[in-house]
Amino acid sequence: MDYFLSEEQQMIVDIARQITNERIIPKRAELDEKDEFPREILNEMAQADLFGVPIPEAYGGFGGGCFDIVLALEELGRGCIGVGTAFAASSLGVYPILISGSDEMKEKYLFDVASGKKFAGFGLTEANAGSDASGIQTTAVLDGDEWVINGTKQWITNGGEAQIYTVIAITDRSKGPRGATMFVVEEGDPGFSCGPKEKKMGIRASSTTELIFKDCRIPKDRMIGRKGTGFITVMKTLDSSRPGIAALGIGLAQGALDEAASYAKQRVQFGKPIISFQAIQHMLADMAIGIESARALVYGAAKHIDAHPKDMSKVSSMCKVYATDVAMKVTTDAVQVMGGYGYMREYPVEKMMRDAKILQIYEGTNQIQRNVIGQEINKEYARS
Numbered sequence: 001m002d003y004f005l006s007e008e009q010q011m012i013v014d015i016a017r018q019i020t021n022e023r024i025i026p027k028r029a030e031l032d033e034k035d036e037f038p039r040e041i042l043n044e045m046a047q048a049d050l051f052g053v054p055i056p057e058a059y060g061g062f063g064g065g066c067f068d069i070v071l072a073l074e075e076l077g078r079g080c081i082g083v084g085t086a087f088a089a090s091s092l093g094v095y096p097i098l099i100s101g102s103d104e105m106k107e108k109y110l111f112d113v114a115s116g117k118k119f120a121g122f123g124l125t126e127a128n129a130g131s132d133a134s135g136i137q138t139t140a141v142l143d144g145d146e147w148v149i150n151g152t153k154q155w156i157t158n159g160g161e162a163q164i165y166t167v168i169a170i171t172d173r174s175k176g177p178r179g180a181t182m183f184v185v186e187e188g189d190p191g192f193s194c195g196p197k198e199k200k201m202g203i204r205a206s207s208t209t210e211l212i213f214k215d216c217r218i219p220k221d222r223m224i225g226r227k228g229t230g231f232i233t234v235m236k237t238l239d240s241s242r243p244g245i246a247a248l249g250i251g252l253a254q255g256a257l258d259e260a261a262s263y264a265k266q267r268v269q270f271g272k273p274i275i276s277f278q279a280i281q282h283m284l285a286d287m288a289i290g291i292e293s294a295r296a297l298v299y300g301a302a303k304h305i306d307a308h309p310k311d312m313s314k315v316s317s318m319c320k321v322y323a324t325d326v327a328m329k330v331t332t333d334a335v336q337v338m339g340g341y342g343y344m345r346e347y348p349v350e351k352m353m354r355d356a357k358i359l360q361i362y363e364g365t366n367q368i369q370r371n372v373i374g375q376e377i378n379k380e381y382a383r384s
């Protein structure tokens, strides 16, 4: 379907498509095999100004919105969502600064992230605080002109590769949800280190590590927004970023359909290409229907979010759940269409199926997203 993109939007798609076709697709199997961070490819994305898409022009970016970043991530996701995740996590890492940071803080960090000179990461999750983020144990205590942070964040994308991390910590436990605050931690801050890279099922091009704080001292002015607003900033950050995860899902599913359909045209069994069998055609048809519906929902949700509505959480969760469930189903069906060859590393669909699973887990599991949607519906109908 034609979404009648503007010239600027088409330009974002074209740039991301070129990098995907020429750089990501030829390299993705090797990155996966070697658990290798795609630094060179990310540098090329930086040169093509892709990191600047969600950053305001005043801070060296393109000044794009949620829809623009969705367009870029959909294309990257078609190639490899491991690379796409590394790219997306840098935006995720600076959303707290964009949303709640002071002008001085934006000035200090956003130029470098927009140019791709520095990467960012976002630290919320801990060993005992996954879906229930209120269980975080990391603390930050003011000591003179410095905050002293102690604790460990777990499974942080771009860990060890980023230079800037936005991190939430408890600043006043007695205040409950109003007792947490976000901070910027920089690579090299005293008392801050990253753990070893986790070994993962998929998205192996992306780096995932712990962030470890042992009496980590940072200047007082690294606090993001006001004290006690950490969870509000986290929720707004995730509402803004989830359509990007949905977009990775659409791209991934599209890539899997492309592979499965091309294979089905050339694979001959019983004297005919398998695409001539109705059972295969129906699978391909269902894959295409799922992708096109997910695309329509994600594009619609992204445009809605760009208008800064009140019901951002519901719409953002809806598109994340739907598109990522479609990605899981389509990649699984792509392996089925290709039979035993689909299961072999020689073809990309087994990687796509392994990669797809994370989309239903990170940035809030799909069960939690359904809880959010259900709670919003409950509120709406209580009012009416």
Ligand SMILES: Cc1cc2nc3c(=O)[nH]c(=O)nc-3n(C[C@H](O)[C@H](O)[C@H](O)COP(=O)(O)OP(=O)(O)OC[C@H]3O[C@@H](n4cnc5c(N)ncnc54)[C@H](O)[C@@H]3O)c2cc1C
Pocket: 089, 121, 122, 123, 124, 125, 129, 130, 131, 132, 154, 155, 156, 157, 158, 200, 208, 358, 361, 362, 363, 364, 365, 366, 367, 368, 371
């Ligand atoms: C590769 C990878 C990268 C990640 N990157 C980051 C990152 O950059 N930054 C960051 O902060 N975090 C990151 N995460 C963490 C991720 O966001 C969490 O894994 C996720 O939020 C789920 O938390 P959990 O894994 O602890 O699962 P749990 O919360 O333990 O959930 C386990 C299961 O129980 C279900 N469940 C839990 N509570 C409920 C409930 N109330 N209702 C229904 N079902 C429920 C869940 O849906 C899930 O199926 C990453 C994780 C991975 C694996």
